[in-house]
Amino acid sequence: MNLQPTSASQRRGRQLAVALSLFALPGLSAFASPITYSGQDIVSTTSSPTPNSNAAAASFAAAAAGLGTVSTINFESAPLGSFSNLAIASGVSLSGSDVGGNNQTIRNTTNFPLAPTLDGFNTTPGGANFVEMQGGTLTFTFTTPTQFFGAYFTGVQNFFGDYVTFSDGTTQVINVPDAGTSDSVGAVDFVGFTDAGKSISSVTINAGSYEEGYDDIGVDDVSYQSAPSTAPTPEPGSIILLLTGGLGVAGAVRRRLSV
DSSP, X not given: OOOOOOOHHHHHHHHHHHHHHHOOOGGGGGGOOOEEEEEEEEESSTTSOOHHHXXXXXXXXXXXXXXXXXXXXXXXXXXXXXESEEEEETTEEEEEEOTTSOBEEEESSOSOTTOGGGTOOOOSTTOOOEEEEESSEEEEEEEEEESEEEEEEEEEOTTSOOEEXXXXXXXXXXXXXXXXXXXXXXXXXXXXXXXXXXXXXXXXXXXXXXXXXXXXXXXXXXXXXXXXXXXXXXXXXXXHHHHHHHHHHHHHHHHXXXX
């Protein structure tokens, strides 16, 4: 082993690294990357159990609640039929178009009654309504920016790799799982994300185009942030004190080890 003497600046740098590793700083969470929650269940009927997607939804809800008030859009009070730009909830609008350039549609019955699990259906317990996407895009726009978003996707198949996009300063893409699906087997997925400290003004779901292939899917039980967190953010001065206190702890540990 080669033991080399260290300079004072090297020792201070090591103390700072130790101090930062000892303390979690909520006020610095804006630098974190999105955290994704997803689960997939291959289903044979619209009433099949969906333990994986439900578990992902529960984990997402618990994490999102720490960032702000979680509200859910279940479309039960939404008008049925096609829409171009719809105020779907307070401060939330919905727009989009299908593969033919036509408006997307809110339905209360499947568009493919012979096999609704291949096309999309409602996921709200006791409910009926959902958005049916015939490929294309669906965009949720928020007057008050959100730090999280989640939704159930039904009728997912591998015709096209469905995905969710948003910007938190850079473009982010989250894929909707389709493993194990085919032209005869569909899935129910939950996909959500948290992105602490970011201000996300819109989220888009992409289900494909004529040119690249597309998927007919249902979207339901969409969760988003309707109010900010009430947890206080540390003042800059508090963060400095925390860091300098951490340096003191690191220095004390180093002195004790050197005795």
